[in-house]
Amino acid sequence: MLRYVASKFFYMLVSLFILISATFFLMKAIPGDPFMGEKKPSPEILARLMEQYDLDKPVFQQYTKYLSNIIQGDFGLSMKHQGQYVTDIIVETFGPSLRLGLIAIIVSVVIGVLLGMLAALYHRKLIDNVAMVLSVLGIAVPSFVLASLLQYVLAEKAGLFNVMGFNGPLDYVLPVMALSAQPIAFIARLTRSNMLEVLHSDYIKTAKAKGLSWFAIMFRHVIRNGIMPVITYVGPMTANIITGSVVIEQIFGIGGIGKQFVESITNRDYTVIMGITIFYGILLMLARFITDIAYMFVDPRIKLTSRKEG
Amino acid sequence: MATENNMAYPAGQQLTPEDFKKIGPDEKQSEVIQRESVSSWRDAWERLRQNKLAMSSLVIMILIILMAIIGPMISKYDYETNDLLNTNMPPSSEHWFGTDDLGRDVFVRTWMGARISLTVGLAAAAIDLLIGVIYGGIMGYFGGRVDEFMNKFAEILYSIPYLLVTILLLVVFEPSLGTIILALTITGWINMSWIVRGEIMQLKSREFVLASRSMGASAPRLLFRHLIPNAMGPIIVTLTLSVPSAIFAEAFLSFLGLGVQAPVASWGSMINDALSGWMYYPWRMLFPALFISLTMLAFNIFGDGLRDALDPKLKK
């Protein structure tokens, strides 16, 4: 196990290095600089700014300098937001995204799995159809439309919530609804599809024949196997959702990392782009790692063979 | 072996030609373990035909595609000419779906948008399917180092900021439909490959795969005859979902100003344009949204029906 984790960790470092390099050169290939605007600074000032931020050096030199900086844990200062450290920006904006994202994931998984199970158990009955239509609606309505509808109906007309802001617990309700609609639909459909397969499989029939109780069958076999693809989906989804939805954060005025990231790309705020990319990469890799571990526990047939061979 | 041939057998135990008889092709066939492929597809079609919901979805899909082709032709308006004296008009006999903020006919734009959106959705989904299934299948089947390596590659690709890639693509290539589809598929297939990988990993330790393997089936045969067909359920579900997600991803690109170039419309960009004033000009959002939803509904229900029909275990 320890060896497994160590080798995984090594792979993660290598991946991270490739990710950093790829993103760095990609970012530099895009036209523009952090100091552009409708009104440009004078050429002398622009040249001085470029020099101060090392942007006048050849790209490869900038790259090696950046690498040596981040090895020392220095992610630098934002080039657009004067005097702000990239690490501070990430910490400050990740908080809201994380809180919102975790709630949305819990809501999605609970409702999605329940809907999917119900639909599978009542296959081709009314409940199945209702559950599936509900979940299709979740997919068929783009999140920005849903967010706008929610704002209008529940906040502006019904007066139940604030249109925007992120202060009290109530302010979570609309963004969570908008954020989880699509994952609920996805999870419900995956669960249903897989549960159906499991329910009709021979070993369940055997288990029934053996006279196992309904609960035992459900929990020992059906749920365990039916939930497998959901885990595959939830892993990357978690990383996706907690790193913030640009659309939701922009529409509801939440100071999250998703909005920050898009803004940094628009501004060519190089240090912030890199910082958030690295942060995002680590999160995603961790999520995949945890997914693999989770697989191991849910399905003991999957052994960590690759690591023994390696 | 050579010595064996020279061995003399006792009299009366000699094999004579009469002891052998020719076997027909039927018997040879019987030793190969294989499901009758032609009849199983026909079987599935029969089952699909009985599913009324799925069949009506198919009809809706065909109708929408038909309208995308002929819709713009049956109207006297074109999709780009402005009419600033008739902006934001509600639906009427003149303009069946009303007009937009520049006085353009929403009916024509809806069907022109259908062309773009369907092209984007179907093309992206098809590419996702092709790459995702092959890549995921190989990852899941071989496992070990191959899996580790390919998985890492996908992971890195997945973590590179999508927006950067898209902006760069649009700068490098002339902004066009092809560029947008490319931008959508560059990372779009990864999800599919992970779903397939998970399924294959789970399936490959099943008894029927072990049986087939012990009978000497080759890797591609195992993968494409046994593993992937059995993973068809989640694949089809993922596929029916990647059509809408590609359509919405295009809309999201429009939201950031990187989508199809105006005056060309897609359903997503039409909804996006209508978004800030939909409570006053609902028709501008309603029609594209309605057809997106209808398309999605049809895709999903048909996908479900297909899944049920293809899955032999669900035979009643």
Place this chain on the structure above:
Amino acid sequence: MRKHKKLLLLMTLILAFSSVLAACGANNNNESANNGDAGKPKDQVFRMNLASEPPTLDPGLSQDNTSNTIINAVFEGLVRKGEDGTELPGVAESWDISEDGLKYVFHLRQDAKWSNGDPVTANDFEYAWKRVLDPNLTPASPYTYQLYYIKNAEAYNGGDIKDASEVGVKATDDYTLEVTLENPTPYFLSLMSFQTYFPVHSSIEGNPQWATKPDTLIGNGPFKVSQMVKGQKIELVKNDQYWDTESIKLEKVEMSIVNSAATELASYRNNELDYAGHPTGNIPTDQLNAVKNELGDQLEIKGIATTYYYVFNTTEEPFNNVNIRKAFSMAIDRNAIVEKITQGGQLPAFGFVPPGIKGENDEYRNEVSDAYFEDNLEEAKKLLEQGMSEEGYTTLPEVTIIHNSDDNHKRIALAIADMWKNNLGANVKVQNQEWGVFLKNRDDLNYQVARSGWGADYNDPMSFIDMWVSNSGNNDAGFNNEEYDQLVRGAYTTNDNAERMELMAQAEKILVEENQVIMPIYYYSSVSLIKPWVKNLHIDYKGDIDFTRAYIE
């Protein structure tokens, strides 16, 4: 088996119900808060929105509207901008200007204090200005050139003069500031209310992060920053140390940060904001009509000193031909654009300097008519034909308009493309580009026609005119005209205001009428919604919001 399934169904139903109940239960609290006082905020709190996060609150480094909106409340310069554009005493009680217009002596009030209680002295101004001019300032200030009117400022900043004491600003005592200028600059006094000229507290030395944290952000204005939540909100509270604190009624200003115009308007309607729209936000054009009908009495539309125009790349076919440029400029219907598309009370533009900018005695635009050309289709067709034969075209090359991604820019570009198509038979494409890509292309002259907009930095036509000299960084047309450059140089150096105006009027004529380097489209307006209980709030000539003297009634 069946029984158990029902159990699961029941579980789901209970879950669904409880979440609905939770929402309703929670809703009750909210409703009481909402209905209690009909959306009016408690006490003297003013709530507005910022469409983007201010990049910096350091007055020396700031260059954008959003930052300035806050900086104008947190700092105060030597003079304040009055409602009508006149200069009111700020930190300076009075000032003397020499005959030749080259020397300014400011007499500072003795009761002006920093938010930490220290007195504001002339040294703080000298320090602040020299800090911006210091060639080693990191990062360099993009608006450094705003200080180049001061004697030797440019030379010191460029490194030609090493000694900072040669720069023409000196605190002769704690409350007297002497400023010597390079050239007579009639609008220099109005620059004193521009953020680059604001003082900073000397405690910021060696702390590059000073403007990012409320406790080190020491200002001398009517408000101070009390809270900053990244990407979400900024809160200001009244600064009790401010010298004119009796005039300040607001206790608190809450600024949310949302860049969706639809959200901003919805929050305004839902009484979560007291102010929506320009300059820190936008009212969605699609809702303008409805807003006029439903909230007409809260809608404020005011012309501001910004011009929306298209710039031609004069080095690229077909717009290297002046007659073709003129033809395209005349072939659009500006009235239709402002009435049907922008709909916010904008005025059709035919010149470059917008109304609201001071001229010699009156507004410049009233003294110098902008009738350089007119929307005239017949004339346009004639000019096009003439231009095409000059260039030897039988058919016009395809024309592409570029604009940066934005709903309004897109609408206008599509309308103009359609007009050019129908009126001139031109083959026109519209291309929307990502912001950075767009700026880079426009800057590199890698375009044919590009959207542009220019707003005043200070209240003088020069703020518009000098951007078109051949070596200006903002001259994105490839326009290079010796006569124009000379006129601008002449206007820089003369002390006679009438002559200055005349020189600038001649320059504008060369730019627009003779060469048609740009195609003016409209003069901007500020469109905003203000709740009826907010009093004494002002939008100035260039569209800046001044809420410092506002109050809730």
